[in-house]
Amino acid sequence: MNNKKEKKGFGLLMGWAGKNRYYIYASVFLALLSSLCSIVPYYVFYRLIDAAASGSLDVSYGVHLAWILILFTAIRVTCNAFASLSSHRGAYNTLYSVRCMVTEHMAKMPMGALNERSLGEIKCVMNESVEKLELFLAHNLPELILYLSGPIIMFFWLFTVHHGLALLSIIPLVLVVIVMVIMFMRFFKFMDRINTSASDLSGTVSEYVNGMRLIKAYNMSVRSFRKYSDAIEGQFSMWSDISKATGPLYASYVILLECGILFLVPAGGWMFVHGHITAGVLLLFAFIGTQYLTDIRPLQELSNNLSFALNGVNQVKELIDTPVFEGGISFPKEHNISIENVSFSYDGKNNVLENVNLEIKEGEQVAFVGASGEGKTTLIQLIARFYDVSEGQIKIGGVNVKDIQYEELLNNISVIFQNAFLTRGTIFENIAMGKEAALEDVRKAAKAAQIDDFIMSLPDKYETKVGNFGGRFSGGQKQRICIARAILKNAPILILDEATSAADPENQVEIDKAIANLCKGKTVIIVAHRLGITTLCNRVAVVEKNTVTDILPHKELIEKNDYFRTSWENYIAARNIRYIVKGGTTCE
Numbered sequence: 001m002n003n004k005k006e007k008k009g010f011g012l013l014m015g016w017a018g019k020n021r022y023y024i025y026a027s028v029f030l031a032l033l034s035s036l037c038s039i040v041p042y043y044v045f046y047r048l049i050d051a052a053a054s055g056s057l058d059v060s061y062g063v064h065l066a067w068i069l070i071l072f073t074a075i076r077v078t079c080n081a082f083a084s085l086s087s088h089r090g091a092y093n094t095l096y097s098v099r100c101m102v103t104e105h106m107a108k109m110p111m112g113a114l115n116e117r118s119l120g121e122i123k124c125v126m127n128e129s130v131e132k133l134e135l136f137l138a139h140n141l142p143e144l145i146l147y148l149s150g151p152i153i154m155f156f157w158l159f160t161v162h163h164g165l166a167l168l169s170i171i172p173l174v175l176v177v178i179v180m181v182i183m184f185m186r187f188f189k190f191m192d193r194i195n196t197s198a199s200d201l202s203g204t205v206s207e208y209v210n211g212m213r214l215i216k217a218y219n220m221s222v223r224s225f226r227k228y229s230d231a232i233e234g235q236f237s238m239w240s241d242i243s244k245a246t247g248p249l250y251a252s253y254v255i256l257l258e259c260g261i262l263f264l265v266p267a268g269g270w271m272f273v274h275g276h277i278t279a280g281v282l283l284l285f286a287f288i289g290t291q292y293l294t295d296i297r298p299l300q301e302l303s304n305n306l307s308f309a310l311n312g313v314n315q316v317k318e319l320i321d322t323p324v325f326e327g328g329i330s331f332p333k334e335h336n337i338s339i340e341n342v343s344f345s346y347d348g349k350n351n352v353l354e355n356v357n358l359e360i361k362e363g364e365q366v367a368f369v370g371a372s373g374e375g376k377t378t379l380i381q382l383i384a385r386f387y388d389v390s391e392g393q394i395k396i397g398g399v400n401v402k403d404i405q406y407e408e409l410l411n412n413i414s415v416i417f418q419n420a421f422l423t424r425g426t427i428f429e430n431i432a433m434g435k436e437a438a439l440e441d442v443r444k445a446a447k448a449a450q451i452d453d454f455i456m457s458l459p460d461k462y463e464t465k466v467g468n469f470g471g472r473f474s475g476g477q478k479q480r481i482c483i484a485r486a487i488l489k490n491a492p493i494l495i496l497d498e499a500t501s502a503a504d505p506e507n508q509v510e511i512d513k514a515i516a517n518l519c520k521g522k523t524v525i526i527v528a529h530r531l532g533i534t535t536l537c538n539r540v541a542v543v544e545k546n547t548v549t550d551i552l553p554h555k556e557l558i559e560k561n562d563y564f565r566t567s568w569e570n571y572i573a574a575r576n577i578r579y580i581v582k583g584g585t586t587c588e
Helices: 009-037 040-054 059-108 111-115 119-161 163-169 171-188 191-210 212-217 226-257 261-273 279-289 292-296 298-320 376-383 406-411 427-431 439-448 452-456 466-472 475-489 505-519 531-536 554-560 562-575
Strands: 337-345 351-360 365-369 391-396 413-416 493-497 523-527 539-544 547-552
Touching: 009 059, 009 119, 009 298, 040 059, 040 119, 040 279, 059 119, 059 298, 119 163, 119 191, 119 279, 119 292, 119 298, 163 171, 163 261, 163 279, 171 226, 171 292, 171 298, 191 226, 191 298, 226 292, 261 279, 337 376, 351 376, 351 547, 365 376, 365 531, 376 493, 376 523, 406 413, 413 475, 427 439, 427 475, 439 452, 439 475, 531 562, 539 554, 539 562, 547 554, 554 562
Parallel strands: 365 523, 365 539, 413 493, 493 523
Antiparallel strands: 337 351, 337 391, 539 547
């Protein structure tokens, strides 16, 4: 049994910071020194008043106090400056480390675990949650020490001046602490709602921006896009509820901090009249003793920021606690694929696939066909280990995919999805993604993908930024860039998930040539809705009734399988439909 206590909250954050935590500790120490120096102006004020009241004040004594004030003010400013530099250096280095840690962890996470999280949720963790840590480490933590230690130091000094008045000065603090605790607890109850609302709004904004064409096409206003409107209303409602729950308490908090004068002035006046204290002591407590507690007012805001920071730590921890695929052996030299008695369920209750058995030989090209929702895409995701099977096993070269190093598995399987994905970088970077490749190698892959001529016609050729120009790429052009990426990767196993379904007619021939070049010498699985591609495959597998019912060469499958025969006949009939257009012209 492991008795090592798991780190939480601040301790966990400092663990992520590594050596950078010493910058944070240094900033805290410097903030504490600054707080110690902050007492000096009050000390000088007290000495001046006391000397004036006793008639012992002269120029030399005043100059002496002035030099003390200048010296300690300079020390305080210097400490504040270096505390800020140290805290910012530690904070930004920590943010970099945390973002790298999260990114590296996500790279090892199963694709299924990522797919189960919304884009807004992941974006919220990577951006907002991590950014909260910077605010806390660079600003709030040193300020927390400053505002907390200042009044404590001031109280102990006042206590040395007069015990009774010093104790009277902290009576409001007891009530203030009670109010702060209640306010903090009420605010913390909203954290789950804040997280959900932030994720929903982030995802909805992304969806709204990406769907701008559709919104404009249907002449929809912001309010008519209901999901976006609801997300904004949800944010407004949430903060309104938070204000109602904490507003009265905050007002009480501010009033209580200011009410020290109600105790000190009457008590101090009585003591002065009866000769128990000097005029200097009375003025000290009247002006400073009633005000020093107001320095803790920012603690309320800092406590809220602390809640956000700890919440950010918890969100990051939740993501990196997601199990990853680690360990395993090297990728096998043989590339045949065996699917043995495989069943799979997304929710652990309803099987999407049941008792699937399939053998794909090395170098063979197999097409998966079937109605939508029968499990074709799920099956290829299991082969690439985006998810782990619920029952049975999938082997490559006789080795269970679970026993293969995940990184090596991904390096040796190329997947081209239905929706072509391009980053905002250059075309060169999009093709060479994940590889240290020379321009010559990238161009060779692009030529094989039938896209080199188009790229060379662009103003900046391979240095063209997709982010600036990508909106003008056709679906077929984007797809061929993705094919060029797969050709350059040169993985022995290739999976095409409806890779040509969105191709425009003028690009179809070029894409077919590109895919033909891509498939040479590889084990290929094609998820096909356009059944014409099945004639080029060695065998065709029919996925129906949550399993693979038949896998045969094209002609034999037409004769044996009712679903495929009907689908093929419908496909041929659709290709032969003639349309009569204006002017009596017939077109197919």
